[in-house]
Amino acid sequence: MxxxxxxxxxxxxxxxxxxxxxxxxxxxxxxxxxxxxxxxxxxxxxxxxxxxxxxxxxxxxxxxxxxxxxxxxxxxxxxxxxxxxxxxxxxxxxxxxxxxxxxxxxxxxxxxxxxxxxxxxxxxxxxxxxxxxxxxxxxxxxxxxxxxxxxxxxxxxxxxxxxxxxxxxxxxxxxxxxxxxxxxxxxxPLLAPLPASEETKGFKLSQFLEPKAVPIAIITLAISFCYSSVLSFINFYASEINLVNAASFFFIVYAAVILVTRPITGRLLDVKGANYVMYPAFLALAAGLLLLSTVNTGVTLLLSAALIGLGFGNMQSCTQAIAVKLTPPHRMGLATSTFFIFLDAGIGFGPYILGLIIPSTGYREMYVILSVFALATAVLYYFLHGKKEQAKITAA
Incomplete structure (x- = not known):
């Protein structure tokens, strides 16, 4: 090799x-x-x-x-x-x-x-x-x-x-x-950690979160918050619009799209950089959520699943890769933990927060709001990571 x-x-x-x-x-x-x-x-x-x-x-x-x-x-x-x-x-x-x-x-x-x-x-x-x-x-x-x-x-x-x-x-x-x-x-692999005096002396936030991974973890929090609306409420929404049978295939389509596209986007991330994956994925996630807000047929419901898989499914692995790439080898464990803490927080607490607004908005309007939120997160990504990524590519 x-x-x-x-x-x-x-x-x-x-x-x-x-x-x-x-x-x-x-x-x-x-x-x-x-x-x-x-x-x-x-x-x-x-x-x-x-x-x-x-x-x-x-x-x-x-x-x-x-x-x-x-x-x-x-x-x-x-x-x-x-x-x-x-x-x-x-x-x-x-x-x-x-x-x-x-x-x-x-x-x-x-x-x-x-x-x-x-x-x-x-x-x-x-x-x-x-x-x-x-x-x-x-x-x-x-x-x-x-x-x-x-x-x-x-x-x-x-x-x-x-x-x-x-x-x-x-x-x-x-x-x-x-x-x-x-x-x-x-x-x-055996990795040599930093001396304890440098890593663990006193109480520091950096003992629990990897600072270099936090910016991209914030993006992970935002997109997983969007995805939590699908994971937790798709069955309730499908029942409301009489598409329960189609909804049973929602996550199958979601997973199938990821299985097909993730090897391609992973390679693209290594060769071209994160921006080539992230920006199209933000658009796909926003489009999927917007389409989900309008569905009246099983076909459009499953199409929204495909778009959400193309968007969130690929951003999830991309943001994890960014987190570990930005981090020194001896802090990869902390970077991985930081990534998953923010991911779990978005998926775990998102349904509770969204559950408070659904009585006022309904499911359709909620998905419209989250579509806009996904696009706003793309702007946040630009300032937290995308701009630096582009500068690095330009300098190279």
Missing amino acids: SKRHPKLWTKDFIFVSGVNFFLTLVFYLLIVTIAVYAVDEYNASTSQAGLAAGIAIIGTLSGRLLIGRSVDQIGSKRVLVGGLILFTLTTLLYFLNLNLPFLLLTRFLHGLALGIASTACGTIVAQVIPAARKGEGIGYFSMSNTLSAALGPFIGIYMSQHASFQLIFVLCLVLGLFSLVAAFFVKQ
Whole structure:
């Protein structure tokens, strides 16, 4: 393999991508079923059931904040194995049918373990991908999230209709154990961290967030806020406009478009720079949200899914690649954690914020507003990163 085109599909890259896929598959599988479980088993109210689903995201954020500052010092593989052990142990807690507070605690701890393990996955991938293929490699790696986001809800909904919740938990346990075994086959490059006196002395915000990654993470927060409106409300919206059958294929189309385009956009990011991916993706996201606000047929609903996949799906991997490219190797773990903290915050808190305005706007007007918001974020991107990116290209 030439130095100009170093090998990407190494054993470590394949194994850690697989681990990440099964981790996030469990997350998405449970997030669509646990609310129903809370209602059926504990007579939870709607708000309590929603908390049972969403508190895992709070746990994930906590896990990233907890481990982000230490993952490079401890060692990303050690963090990965430790996170997966905790992930497997907390999966066992689902089998203890005690009460609703215990379920909420289980969900929080499960999310905490996911945050730790997935941060380690992202860090290892950033370390094993050759610098010349960083955008392409992260694009392929993030497909594991895309596939799990499409398959997890499908499997969860199907099993909740045809199997017991105990069987669902058994599947989650098996997937967790499989990930744990696979993690032992992963290696990562040995990186020399900065001396502790430089990295951890005193209390600094830079111990929890990577400053170089924050500007692009802000863009990630904004676009994931837009996407949260689709992830959380598409089924309610489809029911309102009588397109429930078409909506069942929404995320399949979304994932298919990403699978086709992400290898191309990842390579384009490495060769041409981030602006060549980001600006068209902003337009695609805005167009998809605007089209979503007007749909009356299944075809236009699925076309909006394709545009949103082309937009948000590719921006998600692009912004992650930018975050790690801007960061020194010894702080890649913190950069990865920073990226996911902002991503999770947008997806996790977006539905709550949007839920407050939907009674006043309705779904259609909400998607119009978010379309404009996506375009405004493109302007913000120019000032936070795009202008510097263009100057670098011009200077070269």
